[in-house]
Amino acid sequence: MVALLEPLEAPVDPVDALRRIAFLLERTRAGTYRVEAFRNAVKTVRALDPGELAERADAGTLQDLDGIGKSTAGVIAEAVAGDLPGYLGSLQDKAGGPLVDGGEELYAALRGDCHLHSDWSDGGSPIDEMVLTGVELGHEWMVLTDHSPQLRVANGLSVERLRRQLKIVDGVNRSLAGRFTLLKGIEVDILDDGSLDQTDEMLGRLDLVTASVHSKLRMNAGPMTTRMVAAVSNPRVNVLGHCTGRLVTGSRGTRPPSEFDARAVFEACAEHDTAVEINSRPERCDPPDDLVELALDLGCLFSIDSDAHAPGQLDMKAYGCERAERLGVPAERVVTTWEVDRVRAWAAGDG
The missing domain is CATH 1.10.150.110 (DNA polymerase beta, N-terminal domain-like)
Incomplete structure (x- = not known):
């Protein structure tokens, strides 16, 4: 834990x-x-x-x-x-103390993280340092989700680089067998038409896929809704990352949320067993509280994730736990509280 x-x-x-x-x-x-x-x-x-x-x-x-x-x-x-x-x-x-008051019970129930980056894309530390810190914090599993090719500013992974990374993940798991599991993943861009920025063959080799919108965030609400519904309905997608794309504070300034029909998107998430991410980064705080409540009412699963770009940021899940607990999200509907075998089965469509 x-x-x-x-x-x-x-x-x-x-x-x-x-x-x-x-x-x-x-x-x-x-x-x-x-x-x-x-x-x-x-x-x-x-x-x-x-x-x-x-x-x-x-x-x-x-x-x-x-x-x-x-x-x-x-x-x-x-x-x-x-x-x-x-x-x-x-x-x-x-x-060294808690980052936030509240959410302690849910934080203690966490086992993993479905969204984090290494220096293979825009993270600041190598995979082994992210893993070592995760183990020290008590994680049982994490998903390595570096960016996909279109996000060049974040050094997104081509097919060949992703293949090489998967071999590194295999090596990590051999060395830590029985102690910790690093799942193979990606934060794949949701393209303008709702398709995914990676080949289907490579996506099929992954344990879990987090899909996010990073481009044309000001797209009109109708096309954005269609785009997002298509992505979360794709059987390869397991988690919808930072769904509004907003920024509320931080060095990058602020950014308003994207406009889309949240009910339609979350209904599709619930229908296709795609988890809605509660992104714990303080500058994102995404989705806003009212959308978390809507997703909860519609029966969605959730994934409380760090979106860590450095080892110390893995601890930021405390912020997401505070929000989720305050808003009444039950631990059993948070996939990052599940054991790794259950996560694998769910992500493969078997659970």
């Missing part, structure tokens, strides 16, 4: 200290530059012999290494000395 990470205590490995700082910065939406300083330092430290790291810490030459600056050098030196780095301790005190 998903849970808050326990605070680190001294002694702490330098890599663990740097990773935890990056995680805490990410979950509180700190600037990318600050996060990258600690993620880059992790790469440098992992490549060093522990003896050399200790020698450099004693000699005060850590900053001579590529990727190590004043702040990261201080963290490393304190960790090597057997102390809890002061910056880590302060950050744990300020940013």
